[in-house]
Amino acid sequence: MISFKDMLTESKAGKNLHLEHIEDEILNFGVDGGRAALNFLRSLRDMLAGGSRSSVNMTVKWDGAPAIFAGVEPETGDFFVAKKSVFNVNPKLYKTEAEINDDLSGALNSKFKIALKEFSKLGIKGVLQGDLMYTDDMEPQTIDGVKYITFQPNTIVYAVPVNSDLGKIMLRSKVGIVWHTTYTGKELQNMKASFGADISKLNKVSSVWMDDATYKDVSGKATFTESETEKVTKVLSEVGRTFQKINGPKLRAFLKLQDSMTGVLAGASLKTYNNSKVRAGEKVTNPSAHAKGYEQWVSDTIQKQIDKAKSSKGKDKYRNIQKEYVREVKRHTVNLVQVITFQNLLVDAKMQIVKKLNSVKGLTDTFIRTSNGYKVTNPEGYVAIDKVSGGAVKLVDRMEFSFNNFTAIKAWDK
16 A cells, blocks of 8 residues: 555646646635735735835636637647637647648637638737636626626626627627747647736737727726725734744645645645635635544545445555545645635735726626526636736635626526
8 A cells, every 4th residue: 555655745746737726826825825925915915005116917707618728839830729728739830721621610710710710810929828708698688777798708608788889899790819938948738828918919800809908097096095904904904913923834734735635635735725615605714623624524535435445445545545644744734724725815815906997897897697687796807917926816806706606697608
């Protein structure tokens, strides 16, 4: 049997472009991640307080689908569109309609054909990644007496008044896309990603509506008042004090333990436990109880493997693993209380910032579709990008967006 010690991994794999929630960075990168998260929020506080030297850029998360890549294959100079497998060892690139027909069917087939034809007109250098917002699936809707054109790529319904300038532009277009990531390099597999996309140099084509996802405060209202600045600063001070109470070496040992939770044990991780609370709409208000609850979560997760095992030998194997993992997790419970408190305070500060960002009207109105009609909702969230390192984190109201994901009528449910 593999020993408990052998199951512990030595290091975390390099970070990819997958965006993480800001409060989870301490579970991804330990003390360094926690410090970076705190500094991110301080920079955002400074930006919203009118600080001109903020080190953070802000973009809006659009709830688009599917994710699409478009650009020039550096080895051949051929234009292509692709799905997320674009950087695989054997990438699947769509350069012709025939290649799309060979691989895709239904709505995806139609969308990628339109994307191939229209995005090839933009003059893209390198490769861009974006969220597809619509092709030929826009619909007219009257909501609260206002005539809109609407599109629903995923959970959120985006609505633009028919007679607005933006509405007229969209009605003339054949496809809508929000570009958010740029890739550069001489070989497709080794391209370097950077958050953000400069679309100013792309060709302006009436058949394509596009945006670069940058947060735009056209009203000038996304600035903290003095009292709002004081309120978020007070919370950030608490975050800093709690951060100092976290035992760094113990946190490193705990994350090493987390890294060993792979395969059938993947569901036993603290992030999975935390996400189960988000999905259930349960806010963590008692860090001590949450940390103790994690001990039981680990035991219950491994118990499922014990119950599934057919032989006595298999059951004994998982009972031993259960005993050792629960014992190891208990050694970290006291320190986890501080980590969870730190995460809770980060969320409090984050939500003050998100609330302010949400107070400014975006390019479109946003709704969710319910059995009783349309309900106003906020944008999916925002992405904060460090100007120096290029790193980025998500700022999302997880409770609201998780609730919408479970209760809204999705695009494919209509």
